[in-house]
Amino acid sequence: MKRILILLVMLSLVFSACAAEEFRILTTFYPMYILTLNVTENIEGVSVSNMAEQTVGCLHDYTLQTQDMVKIEQADALIVNGGGMEQFMERVLSARTDLPVINASDGIEMEQSIEDGLLNAHVWMDPVLAMTQVKNIADGLAAADPDHGDSYRQNAVAYCARLEALDSTLCDMLKPLEGVRIITFHEAFNYFAERYGMVVAGVIANEPGEEPSTRDIAETCDLVKELDIKTLFTEPQYPATAAQIIARETGASIYVLDPCVSGEESPAHYEAVQMENARILREAFEL
Ligand SMILES: [Zn+2]
Structure with missing residues (x-):
């Protein structure tokens, strides 16, 4: 019995150590996921998961799923596109005020949507605006996880160089x-x-x-x-x-x-x- 107890204590220590080591980044949907994969590429101790299932399109009319709630609960930082794309999350985020929310569109001026009172949030489709999003993601992550700050920023510089080349080809x-x-x-x-x-x-x-x-x-x-x-x-x-x-x-x-x-x-x-x-x-x- 005593041995089992010791084993259990050891196991729980191992698990809590693992949980503490990994910085868990959650993105709301596919474009933010891809940009973030680039910002976090080859950085140890950082994981990225995506909230909305990959088959979902934009988040218009999206409703939170049970597994999304679990991911939000476990996340150390959340990356959103902003501009109202994640409006459905406001209530759930108010329950996790400790979670750093990184708005990738910080400083990007969005135009009005054809839908009344909304903004057109599809800024990632312009590679130049996507570069701003990449920089915002890297800065936000560096603030939330300073241990990997330099790596996030270096990756962002490298990815932005690729996006710049893409823009010039396009x-x-x-x-x-x-x-x-x-x-x-x-x-x-x-x-x-x-x-x-x-x-x-x-x-x-x-x-x-x-x-x-x-x-x-x-x-x-x-x-x-x-x-x-x-x-x-x-x-x-x-x-x-x-x-x-x-x-x-x-x-x-x-x-x-x-x-x-x-x-x-x-x-x-x-x-x-x-x-x-x-x-x-x-x-x-x-x-
Ligand atoms: Zn859309």
Whole structure:
């Protein structure tokens, strides 16, 4: 009996030591997860987990799951996109006032959403704004976990250099598309379009969590005809049903652009997705 007790005490010591050693970072959804994987790459004693399941798109209409509550309870720092994307978390976070919440969009001025009273929070889609997010994440983590502060910042510098190279490649690839008007599935591409000189003339879904209404679809059809738009862009995370109806009605063709809200658990995935988006855009405009 005594031996078992000693063993139990030893085991609990080992477990508490493990728990104390690891700095557990929680991200709210995929884009924050990928940026954070880069900021924490090859740093020992730091773990990153993602809250929303990878298959979820943006967090519009997301509701907290039981496993999310467990992850929030265990986290040492939380990384959010901000701009209202994580509005559903406000109540649960008020119960954990000790948890450092790092707002990746600190200092980024967001534009108004087409949804009343909301901001368009899809800033990660502009690689230059993503660099600001990376710096904010690194600074926030360095403050919450000073032991690894230098490593976070060094990783952020290296990743930002890659994002800068990505931006310059995208600039070259998309230069011929300056001024073109595009219609996207939801307002996830506004910042991306602005960076590379394109104009989002309209969106198919005003509220991405819901199917567009018959009226929305009719309005988009009118817009496509009025502006003589030849291509519609859907997103892999959402059904293309409405786009197919509009395409049939107007003769426009459909291409898929990825807002990078789901995908591989690979630090390089954001860059891969953006390169593919640029390639698809060029293909859609027959370049
Ligand atoms: Zn979205």
